[in-house]
Amino acid sequence: MISVPPRLRARAAAVWGAEGARWADALPATAADVAARWQLTLGPAYPPSLNWVARARRADGTPAVLKLGVPSAGHLAGEAAALAAWAGRGAVRLLARDDERGALLLERAEPGGTAAALVPADDDAATDALIAAIRRLHRPAPPGVALPELAARRGAFAANLREWPGSVPVPLVRRADALFGELVAAPTGRVVLHGDLHHDNLLRAGREPWLAIDPHGLVGDPSYEPAALLYNPLGAAAGAVGAVDAVALLPRRIERLAAGLGADRDRVVAWGFVQAVLSEVWTADTGGPPDGRPLAVAEALLPLLR
Template identity: 30%
Template sequence: MGPDGQRWLDDLPRLVGELEQAWGLDVEGRGLPGGSASWVGRARDADGRPRVLKIGMPGHDLDDEARVLGLAAGRGLVGLRAHDPGRNALLLDELGPSLEAAVLPVEEKLEHLAAALTLVWEIPASALTPPGPGEDKASTLTRLVLDTDTRLGHPTPPAVLDLALEYAARRVAAHDPDRCVVVHGDPHPANALSTAPAPGDDGLAYRLVDPDGFLADPAYDLGVVLREWTGRLGERPRERLEGWCTLLADRCRLDAQVVWEWAYLERVSTGLHVLDFGAERMGRRFLDSAATLLTGR
């Protein structure tokens, strides 16, 4: 956390108290579990309605998240009720348990994620600034994979690294700013929380939280959706994952091979990323699973 983080933590009770006064809230004293870069706690507004207060840590600016949530206006994403840039705080609708915790078949979970994402992708792309040259998602992931693999002493199996870079090069070559949409950026099941259906969202059962919100190929979001599920791949992992790629691609009217390429690149880049911050077992799990997917090529 460092000195800045500790000062922020020490100052957190004052921040919460000021926001209670500014927004007419009654905030529970104990924060919710799961936040890695923010304090998140339950609250009730002046009318007794359940809300969630989110306060970003130093270095974790919530302005971009607030902008995307405001543009979405609750379609596919959690509803935003207020934003205080000076205190780096958001007031959000309270949602229910996560899709990760739901006892559902994988295919049904994928359908729920796709339903929310297709609404997120309707946010006008013109509202965000396009990535500059070399800053599209595939280019940044290429650099992440190469730099991290080198710095960590080449933990990635050579065949896995070669395939990830091949897919990354294809996605760089295919990048078309005119076909980019506003993507969530991190739509894993723990970021999908249950919700009551609302008018205009086709009976949506889950809304997404914590959007990164940038312009990219919509198939990128589906690749993120599929980067894990390692424990559910079974004895024929490639066949199973290809089936899920097809399911999502058909549901979202995208190309299944493109979804596969993003999913593989995300699996490898995420493995290296988590290895880099010291989660050896989790990182190896991602990279080992990427190696098992080489069979059947």
Template identity: 35%
Template sequence: MTVRVPARVAAALTRFCGPDWVADLPRRAAERLDAWGLAPAGDPLHGAVSLVLPVTTADGRPAMLKIQPVDAETRGEPDALRAWDGDGCVRLLDHDPGSGDLLLEALDPGRDLDSTIDAHGIDRALETIAGLLTTLNARPGPPGLRRLGPMTERLVARARRLRAAADPPGDLDAALDRWAGVAAAVAPEAGDRLLHWDLHYQNVLAPLPGTGRGPWLAIDPKPLAGDPGYELLPALWNRFPSGPGAERLLRRRFDLLTEATGADRERARAWTLVRVLENTVWSLEEGDTARPAQMLALARALGS
């Protein structure tokens, strides 16, 4: 069976996955369709690092075939989806350990939580995110999942090396030092809850009509085991506010999320600053000068 990857999808995936991986996608997709008895049922979709094909299973059910590179972030996705078993998230139907390919229940890709914000306001979206996080974080991380504690210790070391090598501007240099100190302090007690890691508004989809699922379900986790306070940054950072009231709006988002999830405010603040540090280190390593300014604004909103 021939599977064509649209040029726009190939271009988007090449940035993160490389041209060789993208060039091999038609073969991989055709092989998996044949192995699982699937029939294509729509135009290919994509995430930042995945090709998603709408399909119909051999017994006539709609589903989604997800093909992505297997790395430290994606390796635990099938284990996390099995642990959640559809409670608050998309349901895993099948998984090929050799390739990492996933067969997922079909949700509605045209109805994500982000599309509701203009009509209903961001507070309602934040309440939905908080409800999903409360459900998803209720379980312990499965054995073998990456752990937040060691990740944080490595992040502190990277931040300190970066400060020594890159000589960032004074305000950012001082902030990196503060945030690394916070990260070093909380790393020894990093928790064991099953975390999604990337629950922003576009990673929440509505179910298909008539399935009795939802009303909203999380997709595309990059799971790890750790403290639920580490989960809040995507909903704070996405739809980043601008203007003179930006820090006040960010603080309001944080207050709403911590209240709705029942999180310990100071612990959630500390772990959010760890995420701020993580985003800043990535950005500086990649030469991105825009994101650190947003991270500084977010940290100021949190009092750091």
């Protein structure tokens, strides 16, 4: 039997209410059931976030990762659809899925270790690894792919202003909302997006030098993709030893991303601002502890907007 970390139980209840609490209560039984049906030997769990994720080994000895989440939330279905569309190109492979139980079986990237370990000592190498991943992942969205549109994320700004006004500075939320509308109205293409590609979601691997994990799964403008990495890696708390000063790294990151992706610099800046504000909105709206580093990046990018 697995144990459910108190932090995971609390986060599930905070985000999904009673349903999240019921999911956490049923998690040991769900894990045991899925492991039996997929013939898995479960190993140690990874640090908890919004899902329960653990090392696993298949019947043939192949290493894998088992990921369980609240089934009705739909986020694991989006992850599965994105991974299926990429079919192992630039990302871990999807080995099996069970939408009814909110379960995914994934390729394990080995030796592992994230691109965050390169920052700040070799931030250029980390940025280049993310650029290479984006170039591998971005392919035209196949017809009928079961993924939401990037444009759907815009609704979070209006919800924040309506339900939690002032939790994020209102002028920034309004500016990000308007800019989001302008950017999605004039996309530079339409591809399958990771939607949360940053240093902690890129792992060292053997099959390819780096493989992406944990995609949100979206369809939309490719120039949106590097936005999340501008305020990452978060790692240590702001002001603590080991915290990354993302603001100081911004100018070089922006120039390197624009050159490496063949992207318009102004769009890199604009999407970076929008996503940094959106990150703060998500945190505020789900009751997460304030961090402030995405907000600091947004404020640093604000004078660069055109």
